[in-house]
Amino acid sequence: MTTPLGRRLVTTVAIFGLMAVGAIVLAPLVGSTSISLGRAFDFHVPFADNTDAQIFFIARLPRTLAGALVGAMLASAGVVLQGLLRNPLATPFTLGVSAGAALGAMLAITFGWSFAWLGVPAAPAASFIGSMAAVGVVYALARARHRGISTNVLLLAGVTMNAFFSALILFVQYFANFAETYRILRWLMGDLDISSYEPLVTALPLAVVSLAVFAWLARPLNLLSLGPESAETHGLDVTRAQRAAFFSASLATGAAVSVGGPIGFIGIIIPHLVRLLVGSDHRIVLPASALFGAAFLIACDLVARTVMAPIELPVGVITALIGGPFFLWLLVRKR
């Protein structure tokens, strides 16, 4: 007989949690200057004199934490979008949701918007609105087609959305000055090159709210796998669940993109591997994907900043190099 869910959940979270924590602690130690964990955490030396601690806490830890946050958000948003649209190929990136979020964030950055919306600063808020717009279109498509969205429609919609938002992004870029353009280009490739905690702190509220909604959504997403009508006769308020999924996936994507730009393929690689390992129950898939996504993106970023050192590649290059072939393999394998 199968192991009870509670125990499976604890084991899975422990294993993937260990991976994530390990990645967060170890990744900052690796880089062009090697530092030691012992010296970084040696609090007898004043912080101002402790270069190891400075490199660890100021130069590398924010970037690692950004990797953790973005990886967790994109992977779990992928799980939720896949559940919502009943298609394992749906991801924030391929659906154009990341591009929508990127457009929002770019508008805020380029035009120097400085408003705060419900306490959320302009960049993540605009990024969230951009992803909402994109998910809204996809969701409307899925609603119009009663039996869930077919892979063909899904991919075509994604291509269209990506092209549409890319055009707008290029258009907005005209308004940026030359120096900004280079920075924006790097960010648009998906880059975690941050050296302060500020973007993390501003994205955190969105991330926390979306994680809370994800926790509630796990079981409704299981039922939605049966199809909306069966989910309803099983006692689920389908419209409410779909709206919650739509909203929280947008929040998570908005938070991730406002920090790291539209980093691709995390939302498909991670959920897919996790399902192979732990089955399809969303109550396990969701936390496992968030933790594994965090560890995976930190590892990718580590490769990105060491493989051609001292040149640091945008991490989006690495994830796309892994994710592109992976996505094609999934397409071929899917009857």
Added chain:
Amino acid sequence: MQVAEGGLVGILGPNGSGKSTLLRVLSGTVKPSSGRVTLDGADLARQPRAAIARRMAVVPQETHLAFDYTALEVVLMGRYPHLAAFEIEGPEDVAIAREALSATGTLEFEDRPFETLSGGEKQRVIIAAALAQVHPRALDVAARGSQLAARGAQVAAHGSSAEPRDATCDPRTPVLLLDEPTAALDLAYQLEVASLLRALQEQQPMAIVISTHDLNFAAGLCRSLVLLKEGQVIAAGATEDVLTPDRIRTLYGVEADVHRHGPTGRLVIVPTGRSPVGAKP
């Protein structure tokens, strides 16, 4: 129409006659444009989704899962309306699910991925999920007491003019709605589903409504029938009274012999050809 405890009502009619729509209205997923549906005498539209689901389960024609779940996981999804927001299925729920699997002869598949099962096996697992869904928790049963034991359950659809009858019911009697459950199955699996439903009725009285294309399947299984054509009920009542050559001609435009099969004593319908054009219904 009215379905009481122990009732097994078949809905027959040609394509597009409204069989599935009628089932959707009965299950509450589609609101009736006129009239109303009552469960235990109370309007379905006023009951919360989860409360309805604890009493009434629907078996669709086919089930395709978006992701791979094991048979046991699919059946455990039936326990959803019994759990609180963040509650995990407990040992009682697992026991109920496994009992349902064994009642439908599918316990051996519990750890198999659902999508690897054959059509008939899938349908039996889905019926198991329906059984698990309408299975009350021990606590709920105790709380409701035994004074209700003698009463019968009832699901009823009322036309716009009809007043709902004063129905008393046992809130433990499950209601199963099956929408052409055998349409995608071959003969052996059709028989399997029919005998399963009959056996389930014997074990525990339920109110079952089943829509089907198959006249012989309906005649062999259902005690009473509702005949639908173009959204209208053209006849309803005991199977022997309703299923006549005249009605079959009206329904499908087909000539048919209806007679009793010696060994089983069941009604058998043999279509003999299309009715001549312009034949009087």
